[in-house]
Amino acid sequence: xxxxxxxxxxxxxxxxxSLKDLVNDANFDCSATGFSLQAMDSSHVALVAxxxxxxxxEHYRCDRNISMGMKLENLTKILKCAGNDxxxxxxxxxxxxxxxxxxxxxxQDKIADFEMKLMDIDSEHLGIPDAEYQAIVRMPxxxxxxxxxxxxxxxxxxxxxxxxxGVKFSTKGDIGTANIVCRQNTTVDKPEEATVxxxxxxxxxxxxxxxxxxxTKATPLSNTVTISLSSExxxxxxxxxxxxxxxxxxLAPKIEExxxxxxxxx
Amino acid sequence: xxxxxxxxxxxxxxxxxSLKDLVNDANFDCSATGFSLQAMDSSHVALVAxxxxxxxxEHYRCDRNISMGMKLENLTKILKCAGNDxxxxxxxxxxxxxxxxxxxxxxQDKIADFEMKLMDIDSEHLGIPDAEYQAIVRMPxxxxxxxxxxxxxxxxxxxxxxxxxGVKFSTKGDIGTANIVCRQNTTVDKPEEATVxxxxxxxxxxxxxxxxxxxTKATPLSNTVTISLSSExxxxxxxxxxxxxxxxxxLAPKIEExxxxxxxxx
DNA sequence: ATGTTAACAG
DNA sequence: CTGTTAACAT
Numbered sequence: 329x330x331x332x333x334x335x336x337x338x339x340x341x342x343x344x345x346s347l348k349d350l351v352n353d354a355n356f357d358c359s360a361t362g363f364s365l366q367a368m369d370s371s372h373v374a375l376v377a378x379x380x381x382x383x384x385x386e387h388y389r390c391d392r393n394i395s396m397g398m399k400l401e402n403l404t405k406i407l408k409c410a411g412n413d414x415x416x417x418x419x420x421x422x423x424x425x426x427x428x429x430x431x432x433x434x435x436q437d438k439i440a441d442f443e444m445k446l447m448d449i450d451s452e453h454l455g456i457p458d459a460e461y462q463a464i465v466r467m468p469x470x471x472x473x474x475x476x477x478x479x480x481x482x483x484x485x486x487x488x489x490x491x492x493x494g495v496k497f498s499t500k501g502d503i504g505t506a507n508i509v510c511r512q513n514t515t516v517d518k519p520e521e522a523t524v525x526x527x528x529x530x531x532x533x534x535x536x537x538x539x540x541x542x543x544t545k546a547t548p549l550s551n552t553v554t555i556s557l558s559s560e561x562x563x564x565x566x567x568x569x570x571x572x573x574x575x576x577x578x579l580a581p582k583i584e585e586x587x588x589x590x591x592x593x594x
Numbered sequence: 595x596x597x598x599x600x601x602x603x604x605x606x607x608x609x610x611x612s613l614k615d616l617v618n619d620a621n622f623d624c625s626a627t628g629f630s631l632q633a634m635d636s637s638h639v640a641l642v643a644x645x646x647x648x649x650x651x652e653h654y655r656c657d658r659n660i661s662m663g664m665k666l667e668n669l670t671k672i673l674k675c676a677g678n679d680x681x682x683x684x685x686x687x688x689x690x691x692x693x694x695x696x697x698x699x700x701x702q703d704k705i706a707d708f709e710m711k712l713m714d715i716d717s718e719h720l721g722i723p724d725a726e727y728q729a730i731v732r733m734p735x736x737x738x739x740x741x742x743x744x745x746x747x748x749x750x751x752x753x754x755x756x757x758x759x760g761v762k763f764s765t766k767g768d769i770g771t772a773n774i775v776c777r778q779n780t781t782v783d784k785p786e787e788a789t790v791x792x793x794x795x796x797x798x799x800x801x802x803x804x805x806x807x808x809x810t811k812a813t814p815l816s817n818t819v820t821i822s823l824s825s826e827x828x829x830x831x832x833x834x835x836x837x838x839x840x841x842x843x844x845l846a847p848k849i850e851e852x853x854x855x856x857x858x859x860x
Numbered sequence: 861a862t863g864t865t866a867a868c869a870g
Numbered sequence: 871c872t873g874t875t876a877a878c879a880t
Contacts, residue, residue: 402769409744409772412871426770437779437789438737442748444770736872865878870871 330358330394330420333387334380337416337431339549339569341407343378346546346567346575348400350376350539355451358420359393362573366453374539375562375578377456384572386415394420396427397449406442456578461556461564462531463490467510467523469553469567473544475508480537482506485582489532490557492525499537520551531557533581540565543577596624596660596686599653600646603682603697605815605835607673609644612812612833612841614666616642616805621717624686625659628839632719640805641828641844643722650838652681660686662693663715672708722844727822727830728797729756733776733789735819735833739810741774746803748772751848755798756823758791765803786817797823799847806831809843 334340347354347365354367362381369376382388410416410431417430424446431440475497479486483499483506490496494511512525543565547553550567557563562578569575600606613620613631620633628647635642648654676682676697683696696707741763745752749765749772756762760777778791809831813819816833823829828844835841 399769405747405769406772408747409774435779436777438774438776440744440772440774442770442772861880863878863880865876867874867876869874 329389329391329422330418331387331389332358332363332385332418334384334416334418335386337410337414338412339572340416341410341412342546342548343380343569343575344400344404344407346549347376347378348404349545350374350542350577351400353397353399353447353449355395355397355449357393357395357453358390360390362388363418364573366456367451369539369542373536373579374542375454375456377574377576377578379573379575380569381573384569387417392422394422395451396420397447397451398427398444399447402444406444409440409442459558459561460528461561462529462558463525463527464557465490465495465523465525465555466552467495467555468521469544469547469550471510471523472553472555473547475510476537476540476544479506479508480541484537485534486537486540487532487534488555488557488563489530490525490527491530492527494523495525495555531559533557533559533563535563535579535581539577539579543579546575546577549575595655595657595688596684597653597655598624598629598651598684600650600682600684601652603676603680604678605838606682607676607678608812608814609646609835609841610666610670610673612815613642613644614670615808615811616640616843617666619663619665619713619715621661621663621715623659623661623719624656626656628654629684630839632722633717635805635808639802639845640808641720641722643840643842643844645839645841646835647839650835653683658688660688662686663713663717664693664710665713668710672710675706675708725824725827726794727827728795728824729791729793730823731756731761731789731791731821732818733761733821734787735810735813735816737776737789738819738821739813741776742803742806742810745772745774746807750803751800752803752806753798753800754821754823754829755796756791756793757796758793760789761791761821797825799823799825799829801829801845801847805843805845809845812841812843815841 350369351367352370354365357364362379365378367376406429411433413434414431419428426443426445429442479499483501487498494509497508499506510523513523516522546567549569554566562580565577567575616635617633618636620631623630628645631644633642672695677699679700680697685694691712692709693712694707694709698705745765749767753764760775763774765772776789779789782788812833815835820832828846831843833841
């Protein structure tokens with residue numbers, strides 16, 4: 329028996345908007361800890377991990393661990409039927425092959441329920457080790473999204489270079505090159521406008537912009553984004569979900585072709 | 595001689611937006627009573643009836659009954675040329691084969707007139723008997739439109755089931771099932787937000803969502819919609835046009851395949 | 861031509 | 871937050 333009640337239903341809608349470009353089908357895992365998902369993108373290059381902790385739900389009952397395979401396109405269709413301020417309840421039976429979504433309008437005058445068939449989905453649930461990162465950048469999520477979008481009109485890859493002064497996003501394409509530098513800046517009115525760099529040592533890594541732009545679909549979930557970088561490790565792009573958890577995207581760096589310098593140089 | 599002056603010209607524009615998805619050509623009938631239209635949709639499944647009573651016009655002169663056949667696409671093109679607060683005058687000559695639309699801007703600074711050729715259109719003008727309905731539901735038109743749109747992302751047909759507690763809209767599709775229940779609710783701030791059920795006996799009927807979604811194009815004409823249901827009778831979906839009349843859509847229920855229960859169960 | 865989505869105004 | 875509009879993609 330599974331019953332999760334989420335007052336802020338729009339949050340689930342936003343989560344799906346963040347995922348659906350990247351992932352086609354995925355298993356949602358419920359346990360006493362919370363509601364989580366881990367999935368590779370359809371081309372098996374990027375990985376996404378979602379956690380919504382049980383404490384963030386108004387009501388959370390999960391008698392035994394359960395994994396529910398869903399086609400995200402169908403789930404998105406159903407969530408589109410929920411109003412932005414509807415209360416969403418997710419119900420499942422142990423061993424059942426369906427999941428039920430219930431949407432209650434704030435006035436309680438309209439109650440909708442949608443039953444969706446579950447699917448069997450192979451998933452290798454990778455253990456993601458906690459790692460030390462050479463550099464962690466926290467910045468406004470909208471600014472990061474804008475940078476990725478702007479750079480992708482010039483080139484296909486972005487070089488992210490961190491020094492303790494700031495972070496530089498660079499690209500190169502047929503029409504020329506682009507460099508966008510964000511200086512560390514903690515003296516802002518609101519903490520979410522800050523750009524903060526925690527750096528052990530300078531790092532410079534290259535990533536495909538196509539994936540970065542998919543990751544930024546999660547921008548509505550958080551005002552800030554955290555980018556954790558280490559040589560030899562996948563970058564982690566994390567959007568915290570207030571009171572509940574996070575959505576994290578992992579992407580391996582491109583092997584540098586070394587046609588020019590790869591030294592960090594902000 | 596025919597001359598109809600309608601101060602609220604936007605109303606005619608909205609009426610055309612409501613009709614044009616459903617009907618290609620139709621006869622507009624003018625009599626002392628008013629300006630009316632009755633037409634089958636292009637696939638001869640649904641029927642639409644429009645009435646704009648003469649009292650709703652600022653000036654209404656109709657010396658003898660006249661039927662004017664128009665291609666709604668052309669009429670729509672012409673009405674697009676009218677401003678939303680223009681005063682619209684419709685003029686025709688007895689036995690003439692054209693109709694003239696005149697648009698006056700509120701400031702009287704701009705006066706446009708458009709003459710359109712009439713067409714001969716076969717039309718079987720069906721007498722629509724007044725019937726007693728087993729159940730009549732009145733609800734906010736926007737809510738009904740939202741429900742039809744949401745359900746059509748899941749399935750092709752909707753089962754409308756009425757009990758005295760409320761009305762249930764259900765569908766079934768490849769990805770699962772959906773049920774949306776609207777409780778009777780008359781204790782709202784504004785009367786147009788109420789959901790009111792007048793029921794003689796419970797009723798449950800199935801309709802094609804495609805047509806329902808066409809009907810809801812009339813939503814801008816009224817804050818509320820009335821749905822009248824009886825077994826064996828076409829459903830009537832009515833949008834009242836303030837001070838003037840109504841637009842009514844008729845659609846025969848689908849014969850239930852009885853693969854599962856058809857009992858009303860809200 | 862149509863449907864969907866992103867941005868903006870009320 | 872809903873409604874509208876504009877741009878976009880199909």
